[in-house]
Structures are given as C-alpha cells and as structure tokens.
Amino acid sequence: MNAEPKISIHPGPTLLAASVASRLITRLVDVQNERGTATVVLTGGSIGTAALKAVWESPTCRTVDWSQVHFWWGDERFLPAGHPDRNAVQAREALLDRLAVDPAKVHEFGSSDQFPDQYAAAADYAARLQEAADAEALDGAADPRLPRFDVLMLGVGPDAHIASLFPELAGIRTKGSTVVGVADAPKPPPERISLTLESIRSAEEVWLAVAGEDKAGAVGLALAGAGSVQVPAAGARGRNKTLWLIDQEAAVQLPGRLINREDAEQ
Numbered sequence: 286m287n288a289e290p291k292i293s294i295h296p297g298p299t300l301l302a303a304s305v306a307s308r309l310i311t312r313l314v315d316v317q318n319e320r321g322t323a324t325v326v327l328t329g330g331s332i333g334t335a336a337l338k339a340v341w342e343s344p345t346c347r348t349v350d351w352s353q354v355h356f357w358w359g360d361e362r363f364l365p366a367g368h369p370d371r372n373a374v375q376a377r378e379a380l381l382d383r384l385a386v387d388p389a390k391v392h393e394f395g396s397s398d399q400f401p402d403q404y405a406a407a408a409d410y411a412a413r414l415q416e417a418a419d420a421e422a423l424d425g426a427a428d429p430r431l432p433r434f435d436v437l438m439l440g441v442g443p444d445a446h447i448a449s450l451f452p453e454l455a456g457i458r459t460k461g462s463t464v465v466g467v468a469d470a471p472k473p474p475p476e477r478i479s480l481t482l483e484s485i486r487s488a489e490e491v492w493l494a495v496a497g498e499d500k501a502g503a504v505g506l507a508l509a510g511a512g513s514v515q516v517p518a519a520g521a522r523g524r525n526k527t528l529w530l531i532d533q534e535a536a537v538q539l540p541g542r543l544i545n546r547e548d549a550e551q
C-alpha cells in the first residue's frame with residue numbers, strides 16, 4: 286500500500302530548492318538518530334541539483350553525519366564518467382565533493398567507458414542494489430532486491446517523465462526488474478539507465494520537486510489521477526509518504542479540489 290500524495294506549494298524555484306534542502310537535512314538527521322545510517326536516492330534535473338546546492342549553503346548542513354549516508358541515483362545518462370551531463374557529476378559538483386562522504390557509500394551508475402551498453406550498466410546497478418539489500422538483511426524489507434530507501438527524490442519533465450522513465454516507452458512498462466536500460470529517450474541523451482517504477486515505489490518516502498509553468502500540465506495530470514504509462518509521475522509514490530514540492534507556476538493546472546486540501550503540507 287503506497288501513500289496518497291500531499292502537496293506543498295512554494296512561491297518560486299529558489300525557495301522551493303531551499304525547502305527541499307531543509308527537509309532533506311531534517312529527514313537524514315532523524316533517520317540517523319533512529320538507525321545510524323541513512324539512505325537517499327538522488328535525482329538529476331534543475332530543482333534536484335539546486336536543492337543539493339541549497340543543502341551545502343544551509344547553516345544546518347553539518348547536522349548530518351555525511352559519512353553515514355548512502356547515496357544512490359534514480360537515473361543516469363549513459364555517458365563517459367566525467368561528462369558534465371551525468372547526474373552524478375552534477376551532484377558531486379553541487380554537494381558531494383564538498384562533504385566528508387564515505388566513497389564506499391556513493392553508488393553511481395556505471396558509465397559508457399566502463400560498460401558496452403546501457404543494459405550492461407543497468408544489470409551492474411541491479412546487482413549492486415541486491416548486494417546492498419543482502420548486506421542489510423532487513424526483516425520485512427519493502428523489496429528483498431533493494432536496500433531500504435529512506436528518501437527518494439525525483440524531478441518531473443514537461444512530458445511527466447520521472448527518473449528516465451518516459452511516457453509510453455518500454456522503461457515505464459517494465460515489471461520484474463529493479464533497473465532498466467533505456468534507448469530512444471526523447472530527451473537527450475537517448476541512452477540512459479533508470480530505476481523502475483517498482484523500485485521507486487519501494488522507497489519509504491518519495492519527494493517530487495518541480496518548478497515552472499512548462500511542468501504545470503504534467504503536475505496537473507499526475508495529481509488528477511492519470512495512468513502511469515501515459516504520465517509516469519502519476520505512479521511515483523512512497524510507502525509512507527508521497528510529497529509533491531512544487532512552485533506556484535507548476536501548480537497552475539492543479540485540480541482545484543487538491544489546492545485547498547486540508548492535509549496539504551504548508
């Protein structure tokens with residue numbers, strides 16, 4: 286059973302990124318207080334990267350023990366290791382390279398100079414996720430193929446894609462695998478690697494961070510209950526929490542009944 290979406294609307298992208306950052310810091314500290322180690326799944330994209338910069342700029346950044354955080358990614362562009370368009374490179378520049386992280390806990394997708402194709406890199410990531418799940422050996426794990434994801438962050442494209450799961454393509458239809466190799470993505474580069482929707486839905490909390498009027502149609506459709514093959518963002522739900530963190534421009538096509546929901550987050 287996954288959690289119904291809650292929506293939090295912010296005045297603009299800068300405050301949105303700051304809000305995502307402050308929630309992330311708080312959540313990681315809370316999880317570390319409970320369990321010692323926390324796990325976050327990062328996203329690429331505009332707000333995802335801006336939020337990581339905002340984490341670094343936050344006065345509370347150092348309240349997290351960054352050496353005890355596992356970092357995974359929801360998706361990656363299948364490019365050479367240092368390519369500036371790789372989500373991991375952008376996350377490193379924005380935050381990870383500035384922190385005392387444990388390199389053994391930073392789990393990047395393989396690159397095009399390591400693997401012959403995106404399918405081999407996807408199989409490698411699935412195997413590493415399985416290893417991490419086996420090492421945790423959690424009773425009652427959400428999915429025995431995956432480690433526990435405390436927070437999984439997503440951006441949303443104007444076409445409603447999440448991670449590298451695009452409308453109507455094979456990736457969003459994939460069942461029975463945790464990771465998928467993607468060909469022919471409509472947004473460059475065409476070759477990508479992505480967690481599947483079932484992996485995304487195994488996370489304890491899924492946060493979708495979205496800004497801009499070009500995303501308003503996607504946000505409106507996703508929250509009005511569209512199907513996930515046509516509108517992948519509609520299927521992104523966490524087990525305990527599904528949180529849409531959006532700005533006012535991205536909110537302009539929200540169904541009215543959702544804007545004033547009593548349970549909407551402030």
Ligand SMILES: O=C1O[C@H](COP(=O)(O)O)[C@@H](O)[C@H](O)[C@H]1O
Binds near residue numbers: 332361372439472
């Ligand atoms: O290509 C990608 O796009 C989405 C959304 O990016 P945005 O810049 O429109 O916010 C992102 O979530 C995904 O990780 C990335 O690979």
